[in-house]
């Protein structure tokens with residue numbers, strides 16, 4: 001295979017051009033155009049126009065992923081790594097990637113800054129062909145972070161995952177951690193991505209779960225307030241809430257909910273006061289080893305994007321079925337639902 005011209009390749013690996021159907025020098029420009037992409041600042045980028053809600057969501061994430069100092073602490077990364085392994089398992093043991101001849105293609109749909117992907121896949125990164133796709137400029141941050149870790153063979157594309165110019169049945173696994181619910185429709189995003197999987201391929205994803213009525217109300221209310229603000233202003237507006245979360249957490253006291261409050265979906269039992277607020281009133285994240293900016297980052301991630309749909313486990317099961325996938329592994333928690341689903345052959 002001849003190598004793509006340097007003015008277009010700019011770090012994008014040849015295998016990715018081949019996957020897009022442009023393996024010969026000189027084909028890339030016309031192929032990109034045919035796929036609705038253009039080369040800008042060294043990466044292929046979609047030229048689609050988004051809905052207003054998707055554009056607002058894109059901009060909030062573009063902003064937050066630039067703020068690397070608020071999510072790259074060693075303890076935060078270690079916490080995320082453990083969280084991911086607990087839900088998906090250890091990537092060295094993913095038989096569905098080992099059984100593939102050659103290097104399996106892994107699509108990180110909504111890669112952001114590659115935060116989760118780097119934490120989960122680093123041990124096998126040089127044994128896979130990784131594609132990071134995101135609608136926001138976070139892909140540029142992801143590319144830098146992968147390069148810093150020595151993973152220069154990864155490919156990145158700035159595009160909408162509901163309209164990705166990647167051929168059908170070309171991908172061995174899709175990883176979409178905390179993304180599908182940030183599109184205009186969680187279900188449509190799932191249905192748009194599943195055809196990209198080869199038969200027998202796996203779709204690994206996490207989506208938000210619907211909460212109790214007060215939390216749902218507060219979430220909608222704050223999100224509605226923030227959507228007219230620029231990201232910097234939204235970030236600032238959330239700081240008092242984050243500081244309250246910190247105060248509640250530092251109190252470190254338990255309260256007893258004497259009996260189930262069915263009306264508000266609050267179960268009986270002893271619960272830390274910060275957790276009572278967190279699960280049932282508003283999201284104000286707290287971890288004793290985190291700085292206030294790191295906690296604000298997590299609260300911003302939750303409240304700033306206007307697209308943040310919550311779903312039930314039943315919804316997710318039905319959508320997987322409609323997408324021709326059978327669920328192999330499912331974990332349903334208060335916060336969200338983690339799934340590994342297998343694309344059914346034939």
Ligand SMILES: C[S@@+](CC[C@H](N)C(=O)[O-])C[C@H]1O[C@@H](n2cnc3c(N)ncnc32)[C@H](O)[C@@H]1O
Pocket residue numbers: 054057058061062109110111112113114115116117133134135136138159160161162176177178179182183184301
């Ligand atoms: C919570 S972040 C998760 C990022 C990454 N998966 C991780 O776990 O580190 C959600 C990401 O989804 C991206 N996103 C939202 N809607 C998208 C869409 N329609 N197409 C592609 N990316 C999208 C956002 O830009 C954002 O970077």
